[in-house]
Amino acid sequence: MNMQTTMANKPEKPVHLNPWRRWSWLIWLILVAGVYTWAITGLHFTGLQESAGSVSKSIVHGLVNPDWAYVYNGSGEDLVSLIIQTLAIALLGTFVSAIISVPFAFWAARGEHEWGHLRSGSGKIVLTLIRTFPEIVLAIMFIKAVGPGSYAGVLAVSIHSIGMLGKLFSEAIENMDRGAEEAIVSAGGNSPQVFMLATIPTIMPEFISYTLYRFEIAVRSASILGMVGAGGIGTPMIFAIQTRAWSRVGIILLGIVVMVLLIDTLSEQLRKRLI
Amino acid sequence: MTTPEIPQRSWSQRWHVKAVGWTALLVALLMGSSKMTGVDVGMFFSNFDQFTNLLVRMSQPAWSYVPIIIQPLYETIQMAILGTTIGTVFAVPFAVLAASNLVHNRWLRGIIRLILDLVRTLPDLLLAAIFVAIFGIGSTAGVITLAIFSFGMISKLFYEVIETIDMGPLEAMESVGASKVTIIWYAVLPQIMNQFVSYFLYTLEINVRASTVLGYLGAGGIGVFLQRSLSEFDYNKTAVIILATLVVVMVIDGVSNHLRRVLL
Numbered sequence: 001m002n003m004q005t006t007m008a009n010k011p012e013k014p015v016h017l018n019p020w021r022r023w024s025w026l027i028w029l030i031l032v033a034g035v036y037t038w039a040i041t042g043l044h045f046t047g048l049q050e051s052a053g054s055v056s057k058s059i060v061h062g063l064v065n066p067d068w069a070y071v072y073n074g075s076g077e078d079l080v081s082l083i084i085q086t087l088a089i090a091l092l093g094t095f096v097s098a099i100i101s102v103p104f105a106f107w108a109a110r111g112e113h114e115w116g117h118l119r120s121g122s123g124k125i126v127l128t129l130i131r132t133f134p135e136i137v138l139a140i141m142f143i144k145a146v147g148p149g150s151y152a153g154v155l156a157v158s159i160h161s162i163g164m165l166g167k168l169f170s171e172a173i174e175n176m177d178r179g180a181e182e183a184i185v186s187a188g189g190n191s192p193q194v195f196m197l198a199t200i201p202t203i204m205p206e207f208i209s210y211t212l213y214r215f216e217i218a219v220r221s222a223s224i225l226g227m228v229g230a231g232g233i234g235t236p237m238i239f240a241i242q243t244r245a246w247s248r249v250g251i252i253l254l255g256i257v258v259m260v261l262l263i264d265t266l267s268e269q270l271r272k273r274l275i
Numbered sequence: 276m277t278t279p280e281i282p283q284r285s286w287s288q289r290w291h292v293k294a295v296g297w298t299a300l301l302v303a304l305l306m307g308s309s310k311m312t313g314v315d316v317g318m319f320f321s322n323f324d325q326f327t328n329l330l331v332r333m334s335q336p337a338w339s340y341v342p343i344i345i346q347p348l349y350e351t352i353q354m355a356i357l358g359t360t361i362g363t364v365f366a367v368p369f370a371v372l373a374a375s376n377l378v379h380n381r382w383l384r385g386i387i388r389l390i391l392d393l394v395r396t397l398p399d400l401l402l403a404a405i406f407v408a409i410f411g412i413g414s415t416a417g418v419i420t421l422a423i424f425s426f427g428m429i430s431k432l433f434y435e436v437i438e439t440i441d442m443g444p445l446e447a448m449e450s451v452g453a454s455k456v457t458i459i460w461y462a463v464l465p466q467i468m469n470q471f472v473s474y475f476l477y478t479l480e481i482n483v484r485a486s487t488v489l490g491y492l493g494a495g496g497i498g499v500f501l502q503r504s505l506s507e508f509d510y511n512k513t514a515v516i517i518l519a520t521l522v523v524v525m526v527i528d529g530v531s532n533h534l535r536r537v538l539l
Contacts, residue, residue: 036360039353043414043495055409088308095305132521134488136400137513140505145326146319150312155319224400227492231312234401241404249405253397260396 055244062246063253070251077236079255086232087259089150089225090218093157098211101162105169123170131163135221139230150231157218157225165214172206205274212267212274219263223256329510336518337511344500344516348523351496354414354489355482358421359429363475366426370433371459376442394427399485403494414495421486425478432474433467440466469538476531483527487520 072080108123139156146152180198189197226234233252240248287293319326372378373387402423406416444462453461490498497516504512 035356039356042349042353043357043418045413045415052409052411059405059409085311088311091304092308092312092314095301128525129521132484132524133517134501134520136488136491137501137505137517141326141329144329145322146315151314151318154312154314220396220398224398227400227404237401238404241408244408253401256398256401257393257396261392264396 058244058246059249062248063250065247066251066254067245067247068251070248071255079233079251082233082236083255083259085150086222086226086234087219087263089153089157089222089230089232090215093154093222094161094211094215094218096154096158097161097165097214098207100158101165101169102207104162104166105173108166108170109173120170124167127163127166127170129163130159131167133160133163135160135225136228139225139228143229148229148231153222153225153230153232156230157222160221161214161218164217165210168210168214169207172203172210176202176206209271209274212271216260216264216267219260223259332510333514333517335511336514337509338515340512340515341519344497344519347490347497347500348519350414351486351490351498352483352523352527354417354496355421355479355486358418358486359425359475359479359482361418361422362425362478363429365422366430366433369426369430370437373430373434374437376438376440377463391427391430394423395431397423397427399424399489400492403489403492407493412493412495417486417489417494417496420489420494421482424485425482428481429474429478432478433471436467436470436474437463473535473538476535480524480528480531484524487524 070079072078075081104123104127108120108127110117110120135156138160139152142152142155146155176199180202181194184194184198222232222234223237224234226232226236227238229235233256237249237252237256240246240252369387369391373384373391375384378384399420403416403420406419410416410419440463444466445458448458448462486496486498488498488501490496490500491502493499497520501513501516504510504516
């Protein structure tokens with residue numbers, strides 16, 4: 001609040017300053033201080049292991065001396081194979097979710113002549129519900145249905161991504177340029193024609209761009225879904241951490257970092273060419 | 276005046292070589308992926324009764340469980356607040372060093388940005404697993420995980436904000452011989468403060484979401500109870516936890532969105 005008064009280009013002092021504005025900083029200060037006192041006193045920082053120092057030392061040692069033999073040994077359970085499997089989970093999951101997201105997006109996009117935002121509002125709520133449902137719980141539920149393995153991971157990514165992709169897609173629809181649609185309408189096109197010839201071509205680059213962006217996120221989540229048994233690189237990672245095999249942890253971490261950097265760069269290049 | 280030429284489509288345009296190529300590549304990748312992940316659509320539907328059984332049990336939440344999970348829910352929010360704050364404190368100097376309009380040394384900036392890029396590649400649950408191994412089971416591991424996670428995110432958001440500031444006030448102060456610290460305090464901070472707070476709140480929202488699952492690996496908060504209920508097949512308790520998480524996330528999102536609107 002006082003920021004605005006200092007930033008304003010008025011040389012003369014405001015004569016009657018509202019007392020609320022004058023003292024609001026103090027109220028904010030008290031509020032913030034209260035929140036932090038609550039946060040700090042509420043947490044128990046006990047349970048610190050005495051071994052924390054030695055464990056960190058062996059982690060650093062393992063990270064500096066990664067288990068290079070694990071990179072590829074032809075067994076199908078090595079780093080390269082599992083990283084490819086992780087990427088496969090992310091790719092397939094994102095693709096399926098992108099297709100399912102399209103109807104959700106049209107449901108949640110606010111229409112121009114919509115009465116009371118009933119349709120779009122309900123769509124937005126559903127998308128928020130999907131987004132907040134933890135991906136790990138989804139993975140565990142799908143493991144019950146199809147057994148442990150990367151198939152469960154694909155299903156978890158496909159469903160969870162709808163929440164975010166549907167939201168991004170619907171915002172793209174709300175902000176899209178209506179010119180092409182109006183042109184087809186004025187030329188006498190019916191609504192399927194408008195959709196196929198104007199809506200889809202206008203919206204497609206943005207949809208693909210968002211899907212690529214979501215793929216970057218899916219790669220990260222696919223690499224941790226294995227921790228609950230949904231396939232990919234996460235499974236050997238959690239085993240290595242539990243058995244304190246730190247050089248193995250080191251090489252897996254390295255693999256994930258390289259994978260994520262590569263995918264992010266690749267996807268960014270593709271997205272730049274799209275828009 | 277040149278005579279107008281009728282544009283001709285090249286051979287590759289006429290036969291849509293690019294589009295066909297991209298589609299073929301995508302189809303090949305998808306087929307390879309489905310083979311590799313063992314996707315079997317039939318299996319999903321043949322086991323569908325098991326899945327619906329699970330959903331049915333989740334649709335009857337055990338409301339008596341609510342009082343038990345209030346304390347861990349508070350803990351989750353507290354972890355998110357502390358983690359975000361610690362991450363932000365460390366992120367500010369890194370953001371200043373990574374901003375191209377404040378630091379003209381390209382090598383220093385490059386190294387700082389590389390560090391930030393590397394930090395951002397690590398998924399939060401992976402960090403949580405490692406910090407639980409180091410610090411033991413409890414909220415300490417969670418706070419540190421969230422601190423590192425928000426450090427990577429906030430430093431990038433912050434340096435991008437810093438790069439958009441108006442350089443006029445800085446140059447004015449430089450020309451009258453102000454020190455670097457004075458310039459940052461009087462010329463940089465007033466321009467970016469509101470956006471900083473807004474991004475801080477945004478990161479806090481994301482961290483509240485993240486912290487609800489960190490406990491799954493032992494890093495404190497509601498996730499511990501999530502893991503317990505799932506491993507004991509108490510799906511009606513799982514449902515309560517998910518619903519409670521939803522309420523907390525929505526309340527935090529609402530408060531944070533309101534504050535951000537007031538600020539910007």
